[in-house]
Amino acid sequence: MILPGSDPQVIVDAARRIQAGALVGFPTETVYGLGADASSDRAVADIFAAKGRPAEHPLIVHVAEAAQVSDYASSVPAFAARLMKAFWPGPLTVILPRRDGIASAAAGGQNSIGLRCPAHPVALAFLKACLELGVSGVAGPSANRFGRVSPTTAQHVQQEFGDALLVLDGGPCAVGIESSIVDCTRGQPVLLRPGVLTRAQLEAACGEPVLDQDELQQRAGAAPRAPGTLTAHYAPNARVRLMRADAIQTALDLLGLEAAHIAVYARSIVRIASTQVLYRRMPDDAAATAQQLFGVLREFDAQGVKLIWIEHPPEAGEWDGVRDRLGRAAAS
Numbered sequence: 001m002i003l004p005g006s007d008p009q010v011i012v013d014a015a016r017r018i019q020a021g022a023l024v025g026f027p028t029e030t031v032y033g034l035g036a037d038a039s040s041d042r043a044v045a046d047i048f049a050a051k052g053r054p055a056e057h058p059l060i061v062h063v064a065e066a067a068q069v070s071d072y073a074s075s076v077p078a079f080a081a082r083l084m085k086a087f088w089p090g091p092l093t094v095i096l097p098r099r100d101g102i103a104s105a106a107a108g109g110q111n112s113i114g115l116r117c118p119a120h121p122v123a124l125a126f127l128k129a130c131l132e133l134g135v136s137g138v139a140g141p142s143a144n145r146f147g148r149v150s151p152t153t154a155q156h157v158q159q160e161f162g163d164a165l166l167v168l169d170g171g172p173c174a175v176g177i178e179s180s181i182v183d184c185t186r187g188q189p190v191l192l193r194p195g196v197l198t199r200a201q202l203e204a205a206c207g208e209p210v211l212d213q214d215e216l217q218q219r220a221g222a223a224p225r226a227p228g229t230l231t232a233h234y235a236p237n238a239r240v241r242l243m244r245a246d247a248i249q250t251a252l253d254l255l256g257l258e259a260a261h262i263a264v265y266a267r268s269i270v271r272i273a274s275t276q277v278l279y280r281r282m283p284d285d286a287a288a289t290a291q292q293l294f295g296v297l298r299e300f301d302a303q304g305v306k307l308i309w310i311e312h313p314p315e316a317g318e319w320d321g322v323r324d325r326l327g328r329a330a331a332s
Contacts, residue, residue, distance in 0.1 A: 027170030
């Protein structure tokens with residue numbers, strides 16, 4: 001059932017469900033999460049089962065404030081503290097060394113754990129209500145089946161899991177793609193998953209160069225596993241293909257009136273002869289594209305298209321998060 005996250009009593013009832021070991025869908029500024037008590041291995045197992053997600057894939061633990069970090073992390077490097085100060089509450093997940101015996105299931109059995117304090121007012125109210133009931137953190141991966149398109153509205157969550165799940169409605173997500181993930185366990189920051197925060201922003205905040213995974217592997221070996229970093233991920237039912245604008249136009253011209261079951265998402269204006277081709281214009285702004293991206297992919301799926309042709313996003317740093325999600329969607 002979908003209930004208004006603006007209702008204080010609904011928030012309290014949702015927190016009580018978490019305390020009792022149940023699952024709750026909740027909004028963040030990035031995407032909607034599927035929440036459970038991070039300290040309860042049984043509740044966390046229910047997340048993995050509901051999503052069809054392998055149990056060794058770690059979950060992000062959401063906290064109401066930075067004070068809860070010490071409940072899960074054994075240490076916090078100075079550069080990690082600077083990142084949290086700059087971007088919490090907000091779309092940043094930090095991976096820190098995990099305290100022994102704490103949230104092992106949520107961490108996928110790793111000796112590190114991902115933590116985030118979201119900026120959405122409903123999420124913060126929900127997490128604070130959970131904290132008042134003794135639940136210090138809520139494990140919350142995206143509220144969708146494993147590997148599929150992430151949800152950015154309460155209705156998307158209901159489509160994934162049905163009416164039985166309580167979903168707090170906080171409206172459409174303002175950011176629209178998942179948080180940036182920075183590994184802070186290796187002596188220097190490593191960007192494991194880009195989001196709307198650019199590498200330049202992260203470096204300015206933490207005062208150190210931020211490596212990417214390729215640089216890390218060259219210098220020091222593999223990073224911890226992190227959510228949303230599989231090669232194939234975020235995929236709609238339709239086949240996604242990334243293309244140059246001129247290639248999209250050439251393909252449409254060749255097919256002409258016979259083009260069917262195709263959707264186009266592009267910044268360029270294209271000529272389409274067939275009435276059986278759906279077209280949505282991609283915004284010129286990276287943040288606006290991120291906000292609508294998953295909703296557009298879900299819309300195309302709902303229309304029953306078989307192919308989605310998407311114009312390559314620009315190479316500028318602010319497009320890294322969008323480019324990452326599209327690349328993984330096209331790899332499925």
